[in-house]
Amino acid sequence: MNRILKICCLTPVFNDWESFQILLNRLEFLLKDHDLELRVFAINDGSTEQQPFLETKLEVITVHLKLNIGHQRAIAVGLQYIYNEVTDYDYVVVMDSDGEDRPEDIPALIASAEREHSKKIVFAQRKKRQESVWFKTGYFFYKNLFHFLTGQRISFGNFSSIPKNLLGKVVHQHNIWNHYSGGIIQSRIPYTQVELDRGKRYKGVSKMNFNGLILHGLSSIAVYFDFLSLRILRVSLYGIAICFISVLYILYQKLFTDNAIPGWASSLILIISGIILQLFSVTLIVLLLQLSSRKNISEPKADIYRSFIDSITKANDEAN
Known part of the structure; x- marks a missing residue:
């Protein structure tokens, strides 16, 4: 006989109590x-609307937060x-309440975690999304920019199952306070993915607009500050x-050959020298920030x- 798995469903809520009630019904x-x-x-993230009576x-x-x-x-x-x-639990399932x-995808996440013998966090990788064309376009550029700057690929969000034995490693990661999934990737905690469709919002309009996506993306990239610093340093040095080779080439053509050099060659050398100075300044600032953060x-x-x-x-206790 299979044992009954005990699941803690964790979901943040900000004023969206109507959708939360529907979520409880679906659960x-x-x-x-x-x-x-x-x-x-339910993590009540400083809602301005009082939590209603829950029929469940x-x-x-x-958990009501102060702000x-x-x-x-x-x-x-x-x-x-x-x-x-x-x-007393086996898994924590992190999910949105909207x-x-x-x-109905929770069993798939848990089944995947069970196949991994609870040694990996399982994320829901999105096969089909329900957002607008503008949002999908922004998300496409976000994923590719994330890959370019960090060297990692991200195709999932918060929806995941965490085995109890891995939760201790997760909560000790500072980076999950900026970006949960990005922090897991950066921490090198073992994880895997299972392909699932994204659902439609129960009520209202999603609070994740284009500006929110930009902030969300910047938060995920900020998790990789160490790696990003090295990449910026490498690009700046290149x-x-x-620029230095270009200056040497122009000087060589002007001083050691009989080739006709345009009159703006000197101006070009000054412009390239300014670019070198700016790149050097950027490199120095990044190095100082990196060294400061590591100390x-x-x-x-x-x-x-x-x-x-x-x-x-x-x-159904009286909400504060």
């Missing part, structure tokens, strides 16, 4: 066909809360070398979450 329906035990942890049979714990800290940091708070306060991460060593902590929590309520 209840999921339990009818699968041997799973679910507990839902599920165990729902709402809005953003989607990624809300996930980090929730992961640390579960790691420190909850003991329907774009489909509850640029300096090309500051801070102890990884898995209890930062306590500073952000205002109160905790269970389903």
Whole structure:
């Protein structure tokens, strides 16, 4: 007889309580066909709307934050809360509450993790997206820019399952506070992917607009500051070398050959020299920033979450 897996569903919520209620209904329906035990942890990310009465049979714990800290940091708070306060579970499933991460795909994530013997985090790799053409275009450029600057490919978001034995490694990563999935990739914690379609939003309009995508992308790239610094340094050195060779070539043609040199050659040399100076300045600044960041060593902590929590309520308790 197969054991019943115990799942902690972690989802940030900001004012989107109507979609959250639909999510709870879908999760209840999921339990009818699968041997799973679910507990839902809603991270109330400083919502300005009061949490309504929840019609559900599920165990729902709402962690109310003191202020809005953003989607990624809300996930980090929730992961640390579960790691420190909850003991009886097998997996943590991180998902959005608006329907774009489909509850019916949770068994596929868990099944993939079970095949990996709980040794890897499993992310949902998107096969089909429901967003607008503009958003898809922006996301295409974001993925390619991410690959160019970091050398890594990213084709997944937050929707994932984390085995209990790997959660300790996740919550001690500083970078998950900026970007959850990017932090996992950078940390070299073992992970794999399973192809799943992205769902449609239950209610309202997605808060992830084009500007939000840009900020989200910059946060994911910032996780790779070490690698990015080296890449900028390499490109700057290549640029300096090309400019220096160009200056030498112009001087050689002017001083050691009888070739006719245009009168603007001197101006061109000055322009190239200015470019060399700018590239050198960029390289120096990047090196100083990199050295400065590496000298500051801070102890990884898995209890930062306590500073952000205002109160905790269970389903249908009076929300604060």
